[in-house]
Amino acid sequence: MAITVLQIGCGNNACKIGGETAMFRHEKAFNNSTALTIELMSSKKESVLMDTIKLIQDYKFERDGKTLTVDLFCITQNSSTEDFIKVVNMVKQNTSKGVILNTKEKDALKDALEILKSDQPAILLSSAVTDEDITLAKTYKASLIVSSKSFDDLAEQTEKIKSAGVTDIALNLLSDSLEKQVENNTIIRRAALKKNFEPFNYPLFTYINTTDECDSMIAATMFICKYSNILVLQKVNKAMLYTLLTLKQSIFS
Amino acid sequence: MKFEIPKETNPGKITEVVLGATDTEGGTRCNKITIGGWSSLRCLKFEGSHPHRPIVSMDVYDIVPEKYPIILKSYFGSTLDIPTDMARKCVEEYATDMINIRLESTRPEKGDVNIDETIKIVESIKIAVSAPLIITGYGSSKKNSELIKKICELTAGENCLINWVEIDDYQMIAEACMTYNHALVAHASFDVNLAKKIIKQLHDMNFPKDKIVINPSTNPLGYGLEDSYSAIEMIVNEALAGDELLSYPMIVCPGYKTSTIRENLTTEEETPELGHLDSRDACWEISTAMSLFIAGADLLIMSNPKAAQAVKISIDDMFNSGEVA
Numbered sequence: 001m002a003i004t005v006l007q008i009g010c011g012n013n014a015c016k017i018g019g020e021t022a023m024f025r026h027e028k029a030f031n032n033s034t035a036l037t038i039e040l041m042s043s044k045k046e047s048v049l050m051d052t053i054k055l056i057q058d059y060k061f062e063r064d065g066k067t068l069t070v071d072l073f074c075i076t077q078n079s080s081t082e083d084f085i086k087v088v089n090m091v092k093q094n095t096s097k098g099v100i101l102n103t104k105e106k107d108a109l110k111d112a113l114e115i116l117k118s119d120q121p122a123i124l125l126s127s128a129v130t131d132e133d134i135t136l137a138k139t140y141k142a143s144l145i146v147s148s149k150s151f152d153d154l155a156e157q158t159e160k161i162k163s164a165g166v167t168d169i170a171l172n173l174l175s176d177s178l179e180k181q182v183e184n185n186t187i188i189r190r191a192a193l194k195k196n197f198e199p200f201n202y203p204l205f206t207y208i209n210t211t212d213e214c215d216s217m218i219a220a221t222m223f224i225c226k227y228s229n230i231l232v233l234q235k236v237n238k239a240m241l242y243t244l245l246t247l248k249q250s251i252f253s
Numbered sequence: 254m255k256f257e258i259p260k261e262t263n264p265g266k267i268t269e270v271v272l273g274a275t276d277t278e279g280g281t282r283c284n285k286i287t288i289g290g291w292s293s294l295r296c297l298k299f300e301g302s303h304p305h306r307p308i309v310s311m312d313v314y315d316i317v318p319e320k321y322p323i324i325l326k327s328y329f330g331s332t333l334d335i336p337t338d339m340a341r342k343c344v345e346e347y348a349t350d351m352i353n354i355r356l357e358s359t360r361p362e363k364g365d366v367n368i369d370e371t372i373k374i375v376e377s378i379k380i381a382v383s384a385p386l387i388i389t390g391y392g393s394s395k396k397n398s399e400l401i402k403k404i405c406e407l408t409a410g411e412n413c414l415i416n417w418v419e420i421d422d423y424q425m426i427a428e429a430c431m432t433y434n435h436a437l438v439a440h441a442s443f444d445v446n447l448a449k450k451i452i453k454q455l456h457d458m459n460f461p462k463d464k465i466v467i468n469p470s471t472n473p474l475g476y477g478l479e480d481s482y483s484a485i486e487m488i489v490n491e492a493l494a495g496d497e498l499l500s501y502p503m504i505v506c507p508g509y510k511t512s513t514i515r516e517n518l519t520t521e522e523e524t525p526e527l528g529h530l531d532s533r534d535a536c537w538e539i540s541t542a543m544s545l546f547i548a549g550a551d552l553l554i555m556s557n558p559k560a561a562q563a564v565k566i567s568i569d570d571m572f573n574s575g576e577v578a
Binding site for chain 1: 254255256258259261294295296297298299474475478479482483486487490516525526527528529532533535536537539540543544546547548559560563564567570571
């Protein structure tokens, strides 16, 4: 079995993830590298957000004959709906990269999806998937990133989504430590590839919960190596971007 | 829906290797360190035991390389010219678990210093710090073998880790390790079969199995890291599957290798896309080190103090203990 290939964003900047068929890169090369994703929090100042958007949009370099760039933005609502929609519009107007929407407010989500209606965004769910979420995903051709603290619940959610005809899914199993996250990522990937457990046959999503430079690098490195297909970082600089984009190129080769 | 966790049991286990010797064992180190002993892939504690945390060591040079990153010079300052001071700084300020004495000055192309001069430096570091020691030579040559043999004698009973021997050129150093009670690194050059051959040679001469460590070879990020990464994963997989010729802990050198690459030897003006010097060196070394750690390396020799401390703290957290068992 191969992990489902998922696309976030469209056009030249469409980001494809998944497709792995083996647990180790020496068994079969990993192709679609981890989507490096930068978080934009709605509570931040407009000038700070714009600086980040510009840095990420413009950041690129050549290495081994390829142009390496950052893949996605994750827009997180941690203030008013008005702030959140403002950030969605800033990203829409200033970048061509794919977007993950992270909000608990359904009205805010609908408005954001309307703005990004032709852009194939992804929706990060923080609670169990609902029929309304599935309908929104279908209507706007959006992917669903399902979250849970338990394997059983996560599997039930993906089965529910799949039975409704949606297969653009990513898995977010919430863990409380780095080593537990690696363990959980491995268990999910092994279940899919070696036990043909279909509810886990999807790419993996990981949110790195630190703003410290060194701790972010430690976590991001471990998860690029061990099965995270979407990796969200809260805060980055050029040195971190250069290193992590090079690491992606190395491991996915 | 009830999900059943797919658990794998491994017939093999990584051999435990003890490094360093306290006065109880006839040495003068303040502690001893055990690596290896684990029986499932890194971080997979649900299907195997991981009794000892991987170790962070730091490089101390007999002579600092001609090309050495500006940022590392700023961390170490004048101690770079005085190996004992650099060793003390690594132990006292940066809390490294072990000191790696990297010997380069006797190389014909790096000064061709007399062996006796280098030995004095090793002796002074041995006295200056009490952390367990790694002695890293520079590979296959008669002069290197003679140097390492004399250091084995000088450090008799300290249970140092002698780094390294290669296939078909191991006899003199391996015999010295056996005579003076040191552990030894077998160099594998990214090749699983080569690792098996050199270890078979050590087994054939009855070298103690609890004193062998493998060096799979380290390429830094951006310069073939993936070869080191996959070599480690292949060795670990075969070891856990029961191949006793590969069931040894592994040592890697992310610090030294990172400090030699183009990116860390340029200025911010020359390569602005790489960001600030301090961040780029630390980020590059962390990423190299943590990739090799997650693949299965047990002993990381690092150079950048910021990177070394962050990696050590993170590994300590993962293994739930700050104490070296």
